[in-house]
Amino acid sequence: MLSRVADSLYWMGRYIERADNITRLLLVTEDFSTETQGLAENLAQSAWKDLLAVFPSAQMTRAVAPLAPLAVPYLHAFFLDAGNPYSIHFSMRKARENARSVREALTLEVFLAINEAYRALETYEQRGMPDLPAFRDALTAMQKGIFTVLGAIEQTFTRDEGRLFVRLGEALERLSRTTLVLRAKLPGLLAAEPRTDLPLYYTQWRTLLRSLSSLENYRKVYGARLEPNLVIAFLLFDSNSPRSLRYGAAALKECLEAISGPGGLTPPARLVGRLHADLCYDDEELMRRADFAGFLDHVAAELGKTHDALATQYFVT
Amino acid sequence: MKWMPETKAFDEAFDRDGPRQHYRPLVSILESFTRGEIERRERLQKLSLMDQGITFTVYGEREGTERIFPFDFVPRVIPAREWERLQAGLLQRVTVLNLFILDVYGAQKCLKDGVLPPELVLSRKEYKRELLGVIPPQRIYTHVVGTDIIRNGRGEYLVLEDNCRCPSGVSYVLENRNVLNRVFPELFTAYPVQPIRDYPNLLRDTLLHAASRGSERPVVVILTPGMANSAYFEHSFLAREMGVFLVEGRDLIVEDNHVFMRTTGGKQKVDVIYRRVDDDFLDPLTFRRDSLLGVPGLMNVYREGNVGLANAPGAGIADDKAVYTFMPELIKYYLGEAPLLPQVPTYLGFRPKDLAYIRDHARELVIKTTGDSGGYGMLMGPFASKKEIEEYVGRMRKNPANYVAQPLVELSAHPTYVDGRFEPRRIDLRPFILYGETIRVLPGGLTRVALRPGSYVVNSSQGGGSKDTWVLAPKHA
Numbered sequence: 001m002l003s004r005v006a007d008s009l010y011w012m013g014r015y016i017e018r019a020d021n022i023t024r025l026l027l028v029t030e031d032f033s034t035e036t037q038g039l040a041e042n043l044a045q046s047a048w049k050d051l052l053a054v055f056p057s058a059q060m061t062r063a064v065a066p067l068a069p070l071a072v073p074y075l076h077a078f079f080l081d082a083g084n085p086y087s088i089h090f091s092m093r094k095a096r097e098n099a100r101s102v103r104e105a106l107t108l109e110v111f112l113a114i115n116e117a118y119r120a121l122e123t124y125e126q127r128g129m130p131d132l133p134a135f136r137d138a139l140t141a142m143q144k145g146i147f148t149v150l151g152a153i154e155q156t157f158t159r160d161e162g163r164l165f166v167r168l169g170e171a172l173e174r175l176s177r178t179t180l181v182l183r184a185k186l187p188g189l190l191a192a193e194p195r196t197d198l199p200l201y202y203t204q205w206r207t208l209l210r211s212l213s214s215l216e217n218y219r220k221v222y223g224a225r226l227e228p229n230l231v232i233a234f235l236l237f238d239s240n241s242p243r244s245l246r247y248g249a250a251a252l253k254e255c256l257e258a259i260s261g262p263g264g265l266t267p268p269a270r271l272v273g274r275l276h277a278d279l280c281y282d283d284e285e286l287m288r289r290a291d292f293a294g295f296l297d298h299v300a301a302e303l304g305k306t307h308d309a310l311a312t313q314y315f316v317t
Numbered sequence: 318m319k320w321m322p323e324t325k326a327f328d329e330a331f332d333r334d335g336p337r338q339h340y341r342p343l344v345s346i347l348e349s350f351t352r353g354e355i356e357r358r359e360r361l362q363k364l365s366l367m368d369q370g371i372t373f374t375v376y377g378e379r380e381g382t383e384r385i386f387p388f389d390f391v392p393r394v395i396p397a398r399e400w401e402r403l404q405a406g407l408l409q410r411v412t413v414l415n416l417f418i419l420d421v422y423g424a425q426k427c428l429k430d431g432v433l434p435p436e437l438v439l440s441r442k443e444y445k446r447e448l449l450g451v452i453p454p455q456r457i458y459t460h461v462v463g464t465d466i467i468r469n470g471r472g473e474y475l476v477l478e479d480n481c482r483c484p485s486g487v488s489y490v491l492e493n494r495n496v497l498n499r500v501f502p503e504l505f506t507a508y509p510v511q512p513i514r515d516y517p518n519l520l521r522d523t524l525l526h527a528a529s530r531g532s533e534r535p536v537v538v539i540l541t542p543g544m545a546n547s548a549y550f551e552h553s554f555l556a557r558e559m560g561v562f563l564v565e566g567r568d569l570i571v572e573d574n575h576v577f578m579r580t581t582g583g584k585q586k587v588d589v590i591y592r593r594v595d596d597d598f599l600d601p602l603t604f605r606r607d608s609l610l611g612v613p614g615l616m617n618v619y620r621e622g623n624v625g626l627a628n629a630p631g632a633g634i635a636d637d638k639a640v641y642t643f644m645p646e647l648i649k650y651y652l653g654e655a656p657l658l659p660q661v662p663t664y665l666g667f668r669p670k671d672l673a674y675i676r677d678h679a680r681e682l683v684i685k686t687t688g689d690s691g692g693y694g695m696l697m698g699p700f701a702s703k704k705e706i707e708e709y710v711g712r713m714r715k716n717p718a719n720y721v722a723q724p725l726v727e728l729s730a731h732p733t734y735v736d737g738r739f740e741p742r743r744i745d746l747r748p749f750i751l752y753g754e755t756i757r758v759l760p761g762g763l764t765r766v767a768l769r770p771g772s773y774v775v776n777s778s779q780g781g782g783s784k785d786t787w788v789l790a791p792k793h794a
């Protein structure tokens with residue numbers, strides 16, 4: 001397929017996945033901050049601030065009324081602010097632009113779903129968000145809109161190279177974002193003293209799992225007991241949970257192999273293969289060493305290199 | 318529901334005694350709806366257009382503003398016999414347009430025989446002297462033609478202009494039919510409407526036929542200027558409907574005198590380019606050097622016969638408005654036939670006698686520049702202020718050969734739904750003609766409608782909308 005089209009499909013996949021991640025993180029963080037604000041305001045605040053680490057070049061530009069709830073500036077910035085490169089609005093606009101530039105490579109259903117989700121955003125922007133429940137309502141609708149897009153891709157997209165590039169973008173975005181969420185949250189959580197306030201401590205671990213839509217998946221494997229080491233091992237190494245790092249690396253590897261077909265390994269496939277091997281065979285050692293920040297930084301750096309290698313291999317025209 | 322018949326011009330749907338015969342069922346079905354019902358359907362229709370992104374891009378406003386092309390649900394109905402006459406006239410015309418182009422880039426017999434003045438043709442911007450002697454595969458220049466047709470006060474069909482470059486609008490023809498089908502299915506029950514869905518297949522066949530000799534399974538692509546182009550929706554629509562690649566200039570490269578596209582698997586050869594990019598932008602090495610939309614070296618490949626271009630470069634000479642004036646003579650010259658479709662009488666700025674007439678009668682005339690289309694560069698004398706006329710005529714005097722003028726034709730009017738009533742609005746028609754192994758005309762075409770009351774301007778950029786156009790199937794004997 002055309003390199004330009006592959007590039008656009010890859011970015012379409014990335015932006016849809018990114019919008020999905022932002023939506024979920026906003027919903028989960030809003031929940032957490034509402035729950036803990038009265039109890040431990042600093043925790044609620046840092047939960048919001050962590051978003052700036054998960055989306056490193058995000059911008060909070062909008063001025064907010066002094067008495068507005070803690071969550072409001074963040075919700076504005078990450079939901080509707082078209083000027084913030086990590087807002088849902090920005091991501092969906094980019095997803096749509098990319099989709100529109102390769103409409104002929106998509107099915108009608110996929111384009112329709114993306115277009116509708118984006119237009120819903122424009123409506124929210126015009127109407128304004130008077131209070132937190134309005135935000136929550138709109139974000140929930142947004143999430144459904146994104147699921148519709150993903151469903152349309154799953155149900156109607158022909159299983160060709162184009163589909164693989166969409167999945168590639170999705171997989172790389174998901175893996176990167178999961179890595180950054182873990183990187184932002186784990187050091188603080190591990191440093192916290194559990195005995196002082198047990199319920200709050202577990203709320204934070206539970207929130208981490210929910211941020212990566214993994215709470216139920218975790219419970220299926222380990223039951224309701226939240227053991228920090230088990231949670232970490234689950235999010236890093238579980239081979240069935242779609243947002244664990246190992247699963248993500250496997251998905252990425254599979255996509256790259258399907259795109260290049262049998263034959264020599266491409267540079268991005270080598271990078272991802274090594275990463276996947278670390279996550280498959282080095283799990284015990286990594287857990288024992290417990291230098292999670294160092295490892296996650298390494299993963300993030302490798303993913304950055306992978307993106308560059310992909311561009312050189314497939315997109316540069 | 319109230320119907321307001323047209324008083325000044327030809328009314329497509331009504332004569333003095335009421336609805337014309339072929340409009341009677343339509344009028345009675347529409348009358349059975351309440352206003353509330355019609356408005357509910359209209360909302361559905363607008364939503365459907367917006368959700369599907371059936372839009373065009375407006376230039377000059379905030380960058381890349383997309384608008385829906387307003388659609389009026391009252392269809393235009395063309396009886397079978399009327400259409401047969403129109404179709405025959407279009408076939409004749411397109412045949413001659415192609416013969417004319419072949420001639421002026423070949424032996425130039427028509428110029429030598431004095432059918433039209435050589436300097437009139439050879440001095441046009443659209444005449445590409447670089448292409449003299451370059452004959453396209455299958456000797457076809459005009460693969461896709463859109464000829465604009467209007468009806469005068471007596472209801473006669475007249476040719477207003479031919480578009481031999483990249484006529485657009487066919488995607489709206491197809492989408493209008495889809496939308497009307499969905500939103501007002503009842504309307505179709507009373508009429509044998511000729512189907513049009515097959516157009517993408519026909520277009521594809523036409524393009525495959527434009528391949529140069531010896532391409533086994535020709536690869537066809539559509540070349541678009543990109544997303545910012547006003548007709549981008551159409552380019553992408555046609556690519557999807559035909560199952561071909563939509564490429565931009567930067568996707569193509571020329572190597573070893575062949576055109577390739579850059580793909581994830583390396584380079585792939587391209588055999589036919591349905592280019593929706595103007596001649597001037599096709600190849601910066603041959604035409605405009607500053608073009609970023611084209612492909613350097615493309616014209617060399619074309620000259621070698623290694624790629625088919627549709628429409629062929631240089632075809633624009635045939636839709637020049639000064640050349641148009643000579644179409645009746647050209648039809649006689651090439652085919653020995655009388656023109657089947659009349660056209661609008663035209664005064665040529667090129668002829669001193671005509672020029673004097675244009676100058677003195679500017680207030681009654683529509684004056685146009687010869688190379689422009691889409692309603693640009695035009696003066697509508699009867700609606701212009703004195704100052705506007707003086708300025709325009711002043712510009713014309715500097716380069717009179719670039720101007721033509723025509724009397725204002727009272728375009729026919731068609732009932733159009735406006736705020737709970739059916740009011741007459743001016744319309745035209747752009748049928749699409751495909752020139753492949755044979756010449757075929759898509760039944761109907763794009764009916765554009767001037768939505769502003771009293772307006773004659775149907776262009777989408779200037780307040781125009783469109784309608785579904787029904788050609789009725791001939792009655793079975």
